[in-house]
Amino acid sequence: MSATDELPGTAEREQPGPIRHKGPGPAESGWVDPRGRGHGGRALALHRVTGLVIVAYLYLHLGVLSMLLIGSSAWGSFLSLVTAKGFLALEVVLIAAVLFHGLNGIRVALVGSGLAVRRERAMFWAGTVIGTAAVIFAALHILGAL
Amino acid sequence: MSTEQESRRFRVYRYKRGDGGERFDEFDVPVGAHTTVLDALRWIKQHEDPSLALRHSCLHASCGTCGMQVDGREALACVCSVQDHGAQITVEPLANLPVLTDLVVEMDGFFARFPHEHPIIRSSGSPAEGDDGEAHLEGDHEVALDLPSPVALHHHPHHDRHRAAPPAVDFVRLEDCIECGLCLSACPVAATSHDYVGPAALAAAERLLEEPRGVEREDVLAWASRPEGVWRCHVGFECTRACPADAIPAERIMALRRELMFGGPDDEESER
Numbered sequence: 034m035s036a037t038d039e040l041p042g043t044a045e046r047e048q049p050g051p052i053r054h055k056g057p058g059p060a061e062s063g064w065v066d067p068r069g070r071g072h073g074g075r076a077l078a079l080h081r082v083t084g085l086v087i088v089a090y091l092y093l094h095l096g097v098l099s100m101l102l103i104g105s106s107a108w109g110s111f112l113s114l115v116t117a118k119g120f121l122a123l124e125v126v127l128i129a130a131v132l133f134h135g136l137n138g139i140r141v142a143l144v145g146s147g148l149a150v151r152r153e154r155a156m157f158w159a160g161t162v163i164g165t166a167a168v169i170f171a172a173l174h175i176l177g178a179l
Numbered sequence: 180m181s182t183e184q185e186s187r188r189f190r191v192y193r194y195k196r197g198d199g200g201e202r203f204d205e206f207d208v209p210v211g212a213h214t215t216v217l218d219a220l221r222w223i224k225q226h227e228d229p230s231l232a233l234r235h236s237c238l239h240a241s242c243g244t245c246g247m248q249v250d251g252r253e254a255l256a257c258v259c260s261v262q263d264h265g266a267q268i269t270v271e272p273l274a275n276l277p278v279l280t281d282l283v284v285e286m287d288g289f290f291a292r293f294p295h296e297h298p299i300i301r302s303s304g305s306p307a308e309g310d311d312g313e314a315h316l317e318g319d320h321e322v323a324l325d326l327p328s329p330v331a332l333h334h335h336p337h338h339d340r341h342r343a344a345p346p347a348v349d350f351v352r353l354e355d356c357i358e359c360g361l362c363l364s365a366c367p368v369a370a371t372s373h374d375y376v377g378p379a380a381l382a383a384a385e386r387l388l389e390e391p392r393g394v395e396r397e398d399v400l401a402w403a404s405r406p407e408g409v410w411r412c413h414v415g416f417e418c419t420r421a422c423p424a425d426a427i428p429a430e431r432i433m434a435l436r437r438e439l440m441f442g443g444p445d446d447e448e449s450e451r
Binding site: 069070071076147 | 201285440
């Protein structure tokens, strides 16, 4: 055995070192981590999350509609369930997700095509204000305060 | 009058090959009003643990070698004040690049994002003695394509670590960029796509549109429009936020997209 073989780390010298990633898990989760992110990174993460929520809702919606095949009694009992306050609150969350995804999508489309790049921050905050106002209005309307 | 020295607790990422994997070590470091993270790390190295490895050079945000993550955000340690952070400061190496040891990452991973056909990879020319005894630029240094990438240059026989400094003909620079790698570390897309060439390479390409220096615009745009180019960006603007040199990589990527889609700069954007 040569002297260099005895040095610590000699055997591992040619192996690549670990790659640090943001996020709670593997590299693919890096976009989720809000640590150190600005409005753009957080908007990107929320855009992806709301996109997944909307797709999940689409499939759920199609599944629920299939209850019509069972009969009017099944549909009636389901309606009484979804008009409860708890389910209506979830509807407000869904509206918030759709509004964020849509408004941020307009911002991403405009900025991502090279238009109004310098106004991307202003568009983000304008969308946030408009979306928040719309969600408050929808919540008051759906929950019966209006 | 109190003479008690203010201090911060540093959680420092540690990794040595063959030394049991990754871990964080904690150090209490005395700090002052102007102490930077780099000052603190050098204090640790001098007073607590000489084995702590870090890379730095100029101490004034010019060389780009001391890039790291401080409390999860990319920064040049030499200009990152500890006063902007809390009682405990977590220091990690840059993300998305392989760690060599402790806070030092392998920058080949950054330069590998510049494929050899990147239009900005070119010889800078070298002075050569002419018959008149004066220095002239050797060769056609406007030729931009089909030259070796920095990675290839790094492994060039002339760059053998036991030899003297490489000849000037091999120097390659990315204009408007200090090559610190902070943008690549901050980019959410680079974490999930090793094919994505990244903000620095795209910003360098857009720079060529502003100042072509003999490079064909069509070559730049053709390179940028490949699947692993501008269309991989998801408009997070984290690269611009991280960039210590104000190279505005995200804005340059959007300018490339606009050029590709509409064939010219926006009047508003061209005013910058």
